Amino acid sequence: MSEIFQNPATSRLRRQRTLLLVYAVAVTAALAVSLYNNNNVEASMPSDESMAEIAPEEFEESFELDADLKESESPEILEETESDAPHLSELIATNAVGLNEDAITIAKGDTFIGILTKLGLDYSQTTDIYTVFKKVYDVRKLKVGQVLYVTYTTDNKYNQLTAVKKVMVEPVSGTRYIVEQNAEGKYESRVEQDDLKDEIQSLKGPIEGNLSSSMQNAGVPSNVVGNFINIFSFSVDFRRDVHAGDSFEVRFEQKKAPNGKVVKTGDIVYASLTLGKDKLELYRYKDKSGFVDYYDEKGLALKKTLDRKPLEFKKARISSRFGRRFHPILKTYRNHDGVDYAAPMGSKVYASGDGVVTLSKWVNGYGYMIKIRHNSEYTTGYAHLRSFAKGIRPGVRVKQGQVIAYVGSTGRSTGPHLHFEVVKNGKKVDPLKVKAATGENLKGAKLTAFKKMVADIKASENKELSLKAESTAGQI
Numbered sequence: 001m002s003e004i005f006q007n008p009a010t011s012r013l014r015r016q017r018t019l020l021l022v023y024a025v026a027v028t029a030a031l032a033v034s035l036y037n038n039n040n041v042e043a044s045m046p047s048d049e050s051m052a053e054i055a056p057e058e059f060e061e062s063f064e065l066d067a068d069l070k071e072s073e074s075p076e077i078l079e080e081t082e083s084d085a086p087h088l089s090e091l092i093a094t095n096a097v098g099l100n101e102d103a104i105t106i107a108k109g110d111t112f113i114g115i116l117t118k119l120g121l122d123y124s125q126t127t128d129i130y131t132v133f134k135k136v137y138d139v140r141k142l143k144v145g146q147v148l149y150v151t152y153t154t155d156n157k158y159n160q161l162t163a164v165k166k167v168m169v170e171p172v173s174g175t176r177y178i179v180e181q182n183a184e185g186k187y188e189s190r191v192e193q194d195d196l197k198d199e200i201q202s203l204k205g206p207i208e209g210n211l212s213s214s215m216q217n218a219g220v221p222s223n224v225v226g227n228f229i230n231i232f233s234f235s236v237d238f239r240r241d242v243h244a245g246d247s248f249e250v251r252f253e254q255k256k257a258p259n260g261k262v263v264k265t266g267d268i269v270y271a272s273l274t275l276g277k278d279k280l281e282l283y284r285y286k287d288k289s290g291f292v293d294y295y296d297e298k299g300l301a302l303k304k305t306l307d308r309k310p311l312e313f314k315k316a317r318i319s320s321r322f323g324r325r326f327h328p329i330l331k332t333y334r335n336h337d338g339v340d341y342a343a344p345m346g347s348k349v350y351a352s353g354d355g356v357v358t359l360s361k362w363v364n365g366y367g368y369m370i371k372i373r374h375n376s377e378y379t380t381g382y383a384h385l386r387s388f389a390k391g392i393r394p395g396v397r398v399k400q401g402q403v404i405a406y407v408g409s410t411g412r413s414t415g416p417h418l419h420f421e422v423v424k425n426g427k428k429v430d431p432l433k434v435k436a437a438t439g440e441n442l443k444g445a446k447l448t449a450f451k452k453m454v455a456d457i458k459a460s461e462n463k464e465l466s467l468k469a470e471s472t473a474g475q476i
Ligand SMILES: [Zn+2]
Pocket: 320, 336, 338, 339, 340, 418, 419, 420
């Protein structure tokens, strides 16, 4: 990028000066034109009719989607530009010397054609630039606050614009859209793209108040915050499970322009939440076929849904479905608010999804029961248990597939079975209608590759820590 472009302040001043000049010249030109007309020399003047033919049509076609453009281009201005400019540029072209570069910040109501004609460019050249530019960049996409860089020549006698040499816009840092005059004076357009550097950005911090504002305060871009919350949303109820003193860590891909500016942020490669004494960690892994998912340290896939049959005994048959049924003990029709799986006494009961145990006790009718809150939406219940697995008590975080209890026949029960219920937003729903679990755990070569990746990430973290320790030592 040329140096002149980097000083918008001077460019703005220059622009103001140019506009004053344009105004002065326009007044002079208007006088000249009236003199010209009074002299009855009409040969080189375009007639009103021919102008009417060209101008409105061109504008309609180019800007049919942009109402602002049509409004801001009043016919008066057009006529003035049309009739004056050719004379001026013809007059001036022979002694063009000055080269100007303006950085024009798009203001409300500005249009591409409006900006160029204000600079003093004639209408046909303006539409020529517009048409050529359109091949790479649609100027209707220009937004208020964006900067349009215009390079143009002026004559030294009248200091009036003679030709626009180059127009450039950089809507995203590192990508420049350019229209430029070649040696033959023809306009050509192109896109310049800086080589972007891929980096992994690592940010962490304490959670104060809510998670997303804490992350944003730490400088995490909002799209990354959204993705972070998304990947944990299956296993964390952010409203209830996150407390003061908890913390987060995130590593994500980003692209940097040569000037050091971050141009794009990409996928999260590592996400971690420390909730109380639990540390939840997820790693992104992309296999050779391009399939991407998140896994825990052991290569177990992030489970996005509940297991409908949370039992070791996979052959367990359904002995009673969800809904209205004749109760075998109460001998009446009642609503069955879960699904019953007949299974051998003592077979393992799994957590249906990641979550926090909210209840593990004797409940009348249900016998020994466990409840797990998975996220802001889902809770699951497990009843008639013989006993609880070691360590299972309220407040304990469990993972999908973890053994939480053993099948029994406690409470109102006729034989060993698991009564399993799913509560969605406070309402009991049919567990068999919950979406089936997705995400396959990594195995074999994939698991080996994944473990190496995790080790690399951990090693880089340790390196960072030791570097930090060194730099701290240096300061002391
Ligand atoms: Zn039941």
